[in-house]
Amino acid sequence: MALRGVVWRSTYHDSMVLMRIAEGLRARPGVREAAVLMGTAANHALLAAAGLATPDVADATPGDLIIAVDAGDALQAQAALDAAKGLFDERRQAREATGQALPRTLDSALRQLPDANLAAISIPGAHAAVEARRALKQGLHVFLFSDNVPLETEVELKRLAVEKRLLCMGPDCGTAYLNGVGLGFANVVPRGRIGCVAASGTGLQAVASHLAALGEGISHGIGVGGRDLSAEVGGLMTFLALDALRADAATEVVVLISKPVAPSVMPRLDAALRALGKPVVVCCLGASPEPGSAGTWVSTLEDAAHAAAALASGRVWAARAFSDTEAVRVLLARLAAEAGRGARRGEGILGLYTGGTLAHETTLILEPLLGTIAANFGGRGPGGPHKVLDLGADEFTAGRPHPMIDPSGRAARVSEAGRSAKVSVLLLDLVLGRAAHDDPAASLAAAIRDARDVAARDGRTLTVIASIVGTERDPQGLRAQTDALESAGAIVLPSNAQAARFAALVAKPELAPAMLGQR
Amino acid sequence: MSLETVLGQPLRVINLGLEIFATELQAEGATVVHVDWRPPAGDAAIAALLARLDDE
Amino acid sequence: MSAASVSVNIGAANREALDRLCRARPAWTAVRPAGEALGLTGQSLLHAGPPIGWERMCGPMRGAVVAAVLYEGWATAPADAERLAASGEIAFAPCHSRGAVGPMAGIISPGTPLLVVEDPINKTAAYSFFGDGPWGHQLRFGAHGPETLAGLRWLRDVAAPTFQAVLEREGPIDLASLMSQALSMGDEMHMRNAAATGLLARALAAPLAGAVSNQKDLHAVLRFVTKDNDQFFLSWAMCAAKAAARSIEGLAGCTVVSTMARNGVDFGIRVAGLGDRWFTGPASVVAGLYFPGFAAADANPDVGDSAIMETYGLGGMAMAASPAVQKIVGAKSFADAVATSRSMAEICVGANPLFPLAALDGTGTPTAIDIRKVARTGLVPPINTAIAHRSAARMIGAGISTPPLQPFVDALVAFGEAYPA
Numbered sequence: 001m002a003l004r005g006v007v008w009r010s011t012y013h014d015s016m017v018l019m020r021i022a023e024g025l026r027a028r029p030g031v032r033e034a035a036v037l038m039g040t041a042a043n044h045a046l047l048a049a050a051g052l053a054t055p056d057v058a059d060a061t062p063g064d065l066i067i068a069v070d071a072g073d074a075l076q077a078q079a080a081l082d083a084a085k086g087l088f089d090e091r092r093q094a095r096e097a098t099g100q101a102l103p104r105t106l107d108s109a110l111r112q113l114p115d116a117n118l119a120a121i122s123i124p125g126a127h128a129a130v131e132a133r134r135a136l137k138q139g140l141h142v143f144l145f146s147d148n149v150p151l152e153t154e155v156e157l158k159r160l161a162v163e164k165r166l167l168c169m170g171p172d173c174g175t176a177y178l179n180g181v182g183l184g185f186a187n188v189v190p191r192g193r194i195g196c197v198a199a200s201g202t203g204l205q206a207v208a209s210h211l212a213a214l215g216e217g218i219s220h221g222i223g224v225g226g227r228d229l230s231a232e233v234g235g236l237m238t239f240l241a242l243d244a245l246r247a248d249a250a251t252e253v254v255v256l257i258s259k260p261v262a263p264s265v266m267p268r269l270d271a272a273l274r275a276l277g278k279p280v281v282v283c284c285l286g287a288s289p290e291p292g293s294a295g296t297w298v299s300t301l302e303d304a305a306h307a308a309a310a311l312a313s314g315r316v317w318a319a320r321a322f323s324d325t326e327a328v329r330v331l332l333a334r335l336a337a338e339a340g341r342g343a344r345r346g347e348g349i350l351g352l353y354t355g356g357t358l359a360h361e362t363t364l365i366l367e368p369l370l371g372t373i374a375a376n377f378g379g380r381g382p383g384g385p386h387k388v389l390d391l392g393a394d395e396f397t398a399g400r401p402h403p404m405i406d407p408s409g410r411a412a413r414v415s416e417a418g419r420s421a422k423v424s425v426l427l428l429d430l431v432l433g434r435a436a437h438d439d440p441a442a443s444l445a446a447a448i449r450d451a452r453d454v455a456a457r458d459g460r461t462l463t464v465i466a467s468i469v470g471t472e473r474d475p476q477g478l479r480a481q482t483d484a485l486e487s488a489g490a491i492v493l494p495s496n497a498q499a500a501r502f503a504a505l506v507a508k509p510e511l512a513p514a515m516l517g518q519r
Numbered sequence: 520m521s522l523e524t525v526l527g528q529p530l531r532v533i534n535l536g537l538e539i540f541a542t543e544l545q546a547e548g549a550t551v552v553h554v555d556w557r558p559p560a561g562d563a564a565i566a567a568l569l570a571r572l573d574d575e
Numbered sequence: 576m577s578a579a580s581v582s583v584n585i586g587a588a589n590r591e592a593l594d595r596l597c598r599a600r601p602a603w604t605a606v607r608p609a610g611e612a613l614g615l616t617g618q619s620l621l622h623a624g625p626p627i628g629w630e631r632m633c634g635p636m637r638g639a640v641v642a643a644v645l646y647e648g649w650a651t652a653p654a655d656a657e658r659l660a661a662s663g664e665i666a667f668a669p670c671h672s673r674g675a676v677g678p679m680a681g682i683i684s685p686g687t688p689l690l691v692v693e694d695p696i697n698k699t700a701a702y703s704f705f706g707d708g709p710w711g712h713q714l715r716f717g718a719h720g721p722e723t724l725a726g727l728r729w730l731r732d733v734a735a736p737t738f739q740a741v742l743e744r745e746g747p748i749d750l751a752s753l754m755s756q757a758l759s760m761g762d763e764m765h766m767r768n769a770a771a772t773g774l775l776a777r778a779l780a781a782p783l784a785g786a787v788s789n790q791k792d793l794h795a796v797l798r799f800v801t802k803d804n805d806q807f808f809l810s811w812a813m814c815a816a817k818a819a820a821r822s823i824e825g826l827a828g829c830t831v832v833s834t835m836a837r838n839g840v841d842f843g844i845r846v847a848g849l850g851d852r853w854f855t856g857p858a859s860v861v862a863g864l865y866f867p868g869f870a871a872a873d874a875n876p877d878v879g880d881s882a883i884m885e886t887y888g889l890g891g892m893a894m895a896a897s898p899a900v901q902k903i904v905g906a907k908s909f910a911d912a913v914a915t916s917r918s919m920a921e922i923c924v925g926a927n928p929l930f931p932l933a934a935l936d937g938t939g940t941p942t943a944i945d946i947r948k949v950a951r952t953g954l955v956p957p958i959n960t961a962i963a964h965r966s967a968a969r970m971i972g973a974g975i976s977t978p979p980l981q982p983f984v985d986a987l988v989a990f991g992e993a994y995p996a
Contacts, residue, residue, distance in 0.1 A: 010953060012557040014537045063558055063953065101914050102555035104921045104952045109533040111920075113552045117520040117528060120544070122536030123556055126563060130570045131535055131556075141525055145536065165522045181530045181549050184540060220526060244522050434543040559951045561984050568991045569951055572830070574586035 001032075004077040005054035005068040012038065012063060013088075014122070019401045021087050028083055030076030031069060036084065039064045046400070106134050120183060121170075122146055128171065129153045136160050136168065143183045144170030144225070151232055154225070158236040167244075168237055170225040174201020177208070177221035184223075185404065187433040188473040192217020194308050195251035197241040199226050202355035203257040203301055205433060205469050206496065207283070210305030212471045213494075216312060219250040231262040235269060242272045253312045254280040255304050256295070259360070260287035270294050279311040285361055286378075300361060302495035321501055321515050323494055329516060331491060332505060335463060345461050346424040348385035349503050352413050354403040355469065358429045358496045359390040365500040369511055385422070386507070389413075404431050407440045411447035418451025418462060425463045426451065427503045429496060432470030432481060441481040445488035452489045463506050464490040467499040584828035584994075585848075585947075592823040592831040592847055593924040593943040596887065599819035601694045601701070602747035603811060606739040608731075610685035612702055613673040618649055618659075621670040623681025623880045624838025625853040628667060629660045633839030633875055634966040638717025639680035640665075645719060646727045647684050653719060671834050671845070674821060675702040676813045676880035679715035679963055680839070688735035692750065692814035694822065701817035703810045703880075705730055710803070711969050715879075718968035729795070737796050740786040741779060748778055750815040751929060754889075757808075758896050758930050758940075764812040765881055765890030766959040766973050767900040771808035776800045806961075813880065816887035823847040830990060831924060832944040835886045835956070835978065839878035839963075842978050846946055846986045849993060854986040856979035861962045863974015864905040875965040877976040882958050888927050888942030891957040891975065892919045895934040903973045904959050909934075915957060916941060922948040922956065946990070949983040 013021075018036040025034035035052050037043040039060025047053040052068040060066045067084050071077040103109040110116060119135035121128050125148030132142050136157065144157075149171035161168035169176050169183075175198070176183040180191040187205050189212040196218060198204035204221050211217065222241040229235050238256070245251045254276055261269055261284055273280050273294035282295040283304035289297040296311065298304050303319050310317035322328045339345060349366065353359035356377065363373045366386060374380060374387040376395065389396075391403045391410050403410045410428075417423045426448075430440055448464050455462035466485050470478045482492050493499040505511055520528065530549040534541040541553035559566050609615045620643055622636060632640070637657070644656035644665075659665060670677040677683055689702040708726035712718045742748070754764060757771035764771060779800055787793040800807065824833045829847035836843055843855040858876035865871070884890035894900060895916035898909050906912050913934045919941035920926070926939035944956055955978050962972040 010557075016537050016539050063560070101917050102553055104555050104557070104918070104954065105948070106533060106535065106554065108921050109552045109554050113531055113533060113550065116531045116533045116552070117525050118530055118532045120532050120534045120536070120540055122534075122540060124558070127558060127566060128536075130566065130573075133570070134573065135533075139520065140533070141520070141522075145540070167522060167525070178530055179526065179528065181544065181547050183544070186543075240522065244526060247523060248526055434546075435537070435539045557953055560953050560980055561950065565950060565984060565987065568987060569947055571996060572585060572947055572987075572991065572994075 001070060002072065002074040002077040003052065003054055003068070003070050004074070004081055005052070005057040005066060006081055007039070007057050007060045008065040008067070010063050011065040013065065015401060016405060017091070018065075019406055021084060024087050025069060025080050025084060028076070028080050030072035031080050032072070033070040034080060035066070035068045037066050038062055039066050106131060106138070110138060116140060118143060118178070120145070125149050125171070129157065132157050132168065133160065136164065136166055139164065139166070141167040142169065143176055143223075144168060144173055145184050146170070147172040151227060154227060155233055155236070158228075158233060162236050162240055165240070167222065167240070169223040172227070173223035173225045175204045175221065176223040177218045179220070182434055185431070185433050185435050187212070187469070187471050188475075189471055190217035191219070193219055193250065193252040193312055194255060195219045195245040195248060195253070196221040196255045196257060197238055197245065198223050198257040199228055199238075199259060200257055200357040202431060202469065203283070203285075203357040205431060206301040206358065207255060207257055207305050209469050209471050210302050210495065211309065214305060214309040216305075216309045219248060220245065226259070229258050229261045229265055229269070231264045235261075235265045239268070239272055242276060246276045246278070252278060253308045254278055255308045256280065256282045256284075257301070257304065258284045260284055266290075281307045281311065285357065286364055299364070300495070300497035301357070302497050322498055325516055328502060328505070331502070332509070332512065335506060336509070339461055344421075344459060346420065346422045348387065348422050349425040349427055349507050350417055350423045351388035351427040352410055352417070353388065353390050353429050354392055354410060355429050355431050356390040356392050358469070359388050361496055362427065362500040363388050365497055366504055369501075369504040370508060388427070404436050407437055407443045411443040414444065414447035415450045415454075418454040421458075421460060423462065425465060425503045425506050427499060428464065428466040428490070430466060430468045430470075430481060430485070432468060432474040432476045432478065434475065436476070439476060441476070441484035445484045445490075448485065448488040448490050465493065465499050465503050465506070466490045467493050467496045469496070585830055588826055588829035588848065589831055589924045589943065589945060592826055592829045595697050595822040596819050596942055597927045597929060598696050599694045599815075599822060600696050600749070600751040601692045601815035601818040602749050602751070603690060603742065603814075604693045604747045605691040605742055606688055606735045607691055608685065609675075609683050609687045609689050609702070612689050612691060613675060613683075615673070615683070615685045617666070618664055619666040619668070619685065621668055621673060621675060621677065621681070621683040622838060623670060623677045623679065623878060624836045625841050625843030625855050626667075626669055627838045627840060629665075631840050633878065635717035635875055635878060635963045635968065636680040636682070636839050638719055638968050639682040639714050642714045642717075642719035642723050642727070643682045643684040643687075645724055647686055656719075669836070670880055671836060672851070673702075674700060674817070676817045676883050677703060677715070678706070678809055678813060678881050679879045679961065680717060681880050682714065686731060688731050690810060690814050692811065692818050693747070694818040697819070697822035699818045699821040701814045701821060703814045703817070705734065706804065706807055706810055713968070716963050716968045716970055717966075733792050734796055734799055737783065737787055737792065741782040744786055745782045748775075750811055753778070754812065754815060755929050758889075758893065759933070761897050761899050763890055763893040763897040763900050763959065765809070765884040766903050766961065767897050768808040768812060769805040769899075771812065772805055775808050775811065809881065812889070813883050816883045816889065820883060820886055825850050828994060830946050830987075832886055832946060835882035835958070836880045837877045837882060839875055842877060842982065844982050844986060846990065849986065849989055852989065854982040854989065856982045859976040859978060861960055861974040861976040862905070863962055863972050864903070865962070865972035869964070869971035873964050873967075873971055875963040877958065877960060878963055879960065881960065885956045885958050886944065888923070888930065888940040891959045892916065892923075892942070893930060893932065893940040894959065895932045896930075896940075900959060904975050906975065918954055919956060921952050922954050946983045946986050949980070950987045953980060955980055955983065
């Protein structure tokens with residue numbers, strides 16, 4: 001084993017760039033592990049935990065870049081470090097070829113683009129708020145992807161934004177659409193007549209993708225960040241966004257996607273929904289409407305899209321458990337036949353999610369059907385046969401890229417699940433779109449295959465159920481990604497809600513008559 | 520640019536942070552300037568001081 | 576003082592600083608001995624860079640001190656001069672503390688003839704000395720032998736009075752327009768002064784012939800001005816820059832750098848809104864090109880008050896004007912030089928229209944370095960500079976020195992304390 005580390009002083013690159021370079025290094029001959037990180041305290045701890053820390057890198061500061069490699073021998077390790085230089089040089093040369101030096105600050109960027117109208121901010125949270133404030137003061141709308149911004153700061157930023165009638169989308173806003181342009185992690189969806197206000201990036205992605213599948217499109221999708229409808233923030237950005245969509249001629253129907261709204265905010269929200277003067281669909285996962293509430297309330301993201309499409313075209317629509325009940329029956333019969341061949345089943349469902357909102361939606365669907373669900377969110381406890389994990393939560397992403405960007409972490413857990421006698425059903429999401437990994441299904445499919453093989457050899461049945469948030473026009477291609485998962489033996493349902501219901505059916509077949517209707 | 524106006528205009532974006540966001544925006548036909556942002560010198564106290572001493 | 580009022584003050588103060596720097600029109604008005612011009616009395620010596628005592632002084636500066644002591648007659652042999660310097664009887668102070676600037680070791684003594692440069696717009700003055708002596712015998716590189724002393728006496732007795740006579744006959748020589756012209760002719764006025772020197776020589780030639788009746792003296796002075804001295808104009812450039820920079824010293828609430836200077840051991844800055852306070856760090860090793868026979872091991876760290884050029888927006892800030900200087904200082908390419916001038920705009924308040932850069936479509940040189948922007952971006956101004964031998968009293972090359980970042984950050988912290996919320 002040869003461990004080598006090197007520090008490049010005063011060299012900064014964003015986390016995704018570093019992750020891609022690390023990927024490139026891991027692919028090199030003899031390299032077992034590679035890390036390419038800025039020298040923050042958290043990253044130093046990460047390196048130590050991964051066994052990659054060497055004395056050479058110990059004094060790296062947050063402004064310095066650490067490259068650490070563990071390879072078969074010293075030559076391979078050194079070759080990898082040299083390759084890293086080449087990979088960075090390629091990027092630099094590509095940029096230099098364009099001839100224009102990149103500005104270093106918002107101010108100098110504004111000199112280059114004096115009529116800029118939006119700042120997209122995804123720098124570390126500690127600095128993001130300062131830049132967001134500067135941008136708002138310059139009269140720019142803000143897309144604030146960064147998280148780890150204190151609540152009081154969020155309130156202050158949004159008050160400033162509302163005072164100037166500017167959008168402050170976030171903090172912690174993963175997705176938005178303005179004038180047909182997707183910001184952040186956005187799926188390729190047509191421009192259309194449905195306007196969304198979303199406290200969840202993945203929630204917006206799911207609704208937008210379902211709308212595209214229904215032949216509808218998005219006028220604007222305004223992200224407001226996860227805490228906007230809390231008592232402290234009071235819905236500042238939600239109300240501004242609703243007002244904008246009210247006045248927007250292109251928007252015919254509005255969809256509000258949120259978690260439960262703080263009781264102190266609810267009355268104002270109700271009034272704002274009434275004032276829209278357009279049909280509005282409300283999807284507050286985990287909340288039910290008070291009698292007489294404005295809007296059409298739905299309980300899943302998929303239903304939000306269906307209801308909005310129906311309202312836009314004046315159709316009638318009713319929620320259903322499955323879009324193709326017959327296909328579900330056939331699948332269940334097939335699974336029962338496989339089980340009948342003697343393989344044991346574990347007890348429980350394990351949900352491994354990259355999208356927190358999808359994980360939340362799943363637990364809301366499973367709980368009434370199966371009883372208490374363990375989860376790492378929503379104040380739920382750890383015990384019980386069924387568990388749903390949001391792998392994008394802080395405890396899993398400290399110092400690591402988010403699983404939507406780097407699928408390898410979840411793939412490892414999927415393989416691990418195959419070795420567990422307790423797991424009967426694996427429930428997965430897959431999120432496509434711009435800025436996401438360019439082939440997330442590949443590593444997941446390999447892990448699924450591996451897990452099912454291990455289970456089969458061990459005489460167990462492992463059913464893998466998945467849904468994909470995405471469209472055919474996404475760079476990854478919905479069909480291709482679906483095929484990849486299905487070839488690996490996963491059962492792919494058209495939505496997260498349907499996947500969750502199907503998982504419940506597999507875990508508890510006696511639910512079938514109620515969910516599928518009597519035969 | 521006011522809220523009402525921005526919803527009808529092409530986006531002209533200044534991107535601070537993940538380069539991939541700038542690349543994707545460009546691919547969508549938006550005008551983007553990507554900022555080669557680095558953390559300021561020094562610790563959080565320096566960053567806070569810089570924020571306090573900002574021009575209005 | 577509220578945070579809001581501090582913010583408004585800084586922005587306005589910085590714009591005022593940029594204004595003053597840009598409207599300065601320095602002119603060479605006189606030649607006077609330092610004792611008279613600066614009120615330098617007794618056994619006092621001024622030196623380049625931030626405050627420093629004899630014990631810590633570098634080789635070139637010690638050599639220059641010896642030369643000055645011998646020139647003033649305070650000792651008659653180098654060893655005695657060193658003893659006197661070490662005794663504590665000589666009062667050392669930075670040139671900058673008296674409105675003067677000294678290239679390289681920058682030693683000024685009461686008997687040193689000084690150029691006097693005055694700016695009628697901002698009503699400031701600045702002072703420096705003539706580049707002396709033939710190669711290898713220059714006080715500013717630490718030489719103190721007989722040729723050096725003979726040269727210093729000749730300057731005092733022949734050249735200085737001659738120039739003073741010319742100025743009295745012809746009136747002040749406009750340095751602002753001369754420098755603007757020189758920039759367009761490929762000078763950046765720190766390490767490349769060939770065009771400016773030529774323009775100065777042209778301005779002086781006929782007046783000198785008119786003012787000097789002694790043929791031998793005229794020949795000697797004209798040779799002094801024209802032969803083997805492409806860097807001759809540097810002293811005037813430094814005075815012009817210093818006169819401009821003095822207009823912002825003490826400007827309340829201003830975060831613009833008023834001084835950058837090195838004493839061969841320390842690099843130091845002063846900030847307009849923080850008056851006389853120095854913020855220092857180690858003087859850098861200069862990265863550059865060496866004359867044949869010399870190498871990095873021979874080099875003294877960065878030394879001299881000539882960083883006043885970059886403080887004013889010339890030198891390294893104006894590299895895009897000077898393809899020739901790249902070869903001198905070893906810059907990678909013209910594209911690199913242009914990129915440097917562009918990146919300096921990131922840390923400056925604005926641009927000086929007196930010095931337009933053709934390579935940047937006529938934008939003026941980046942001017943008024945803001946310590947907030949330096950701290951925010953981590954970019955420090957590069958200084959084009961000569962490299963001195965650490966002991967052998969000569970120039971051994973030229974290059975680019977990168978000042979340390981910490982003094983700028985320290986100054987920022989001090990500014991925050993001086994102007995609390």
